[in-house]
Amino acid sequence: MDTKFAYYQMVRHILKATKETVHLGGFSHLLPPALRVDSGDTVDVETYSGFYVYDKAPPAFLTPEFVDICQNLAPERKVAGGPHLLTGPIYVKGAEPGDVLEVELHSISPRLPVGFNAIRSGWGALPQKFTQPALRFIDLDLDNNVAEFPKGSGIKIPITPFFGILGVATHDEHRSSIPPGYYGGNIDNRELQAGARIFLPVFVSGALFSIGDGHSAQGDGEVNVTAIETSMNGTIKLKVRKDLHLKAPIADTPTDIITMGFGNTLDEALQNAVSSMIDFLERFVGISAEDAYVLCSLAVNFRISQVVNSPQKGVHGMLLKSILPKNVL
Structure with a gap:
């Protein structure tokens, strides 16, 4: 093996979140x-969350760098109307349209001992019932890896951190961070914790990958619009896969293959998630479409990712890797 090449492949970078590196x-x-x-x-x-609530936040939520971002972010780094601060974009050399970007999530951890949850008027699964906006800051017990909510209730929620947004740029000049899609984006899939990989189609040179929307805990569905939104640190590995060609994101964890479907309704999102799983089983496992459809009914669990990232709802299908005859990704 060329030792220079091996060393070259092991470069490790630090990307801090500042007003020059977030959008x-x-x-x-x-x-x-x-x-x-x-x-x-x-x-x-590094990532930060809470751009629009920083002026209401407790001291533990604030760092000098975050306040500087909130007060001094340049207009040209305010891309669209979504609420999310994203770190990036990261240009991956060699990535070209038609390739796939593999993002391996090595570690994910809250960088501050507090997060927030917000109800927004007109949003969520029950917008007619919960009409008033509400903002709660939630303490994180990082020593015991739990968050008590409501405070004093004795209800301890395990901290299971992940990034809600993992996405690449497309040819759109101003694409909102709210809806997910074929480019990834605001997927809000709580399965994408440390140890998982996500595979994103590439649409522009360099992929231009961005990351953010850290969540310390979230239930499937994210029904009131937000999770425990948390500024988050992570370690990721970025790899160009010229041997893969995808129309939509797929992912895997140590235990499951995950396909994703997005649509204006849950029915449409489910249909797209099933179709994506059938396509995966045809291409990577080598079975017929009809057999794949049957297998989806027998062995794939379809779950609601989120119902709140208007106009796209999300469903993901989970297939146990242990039932497959070989590793496929």
């Missing part, structure tokens, strides 16, 4: 890269 509200291929990496490089990345 607000969406994705755009016009944004200059915050970092350039080679395929196979690892990045220690």
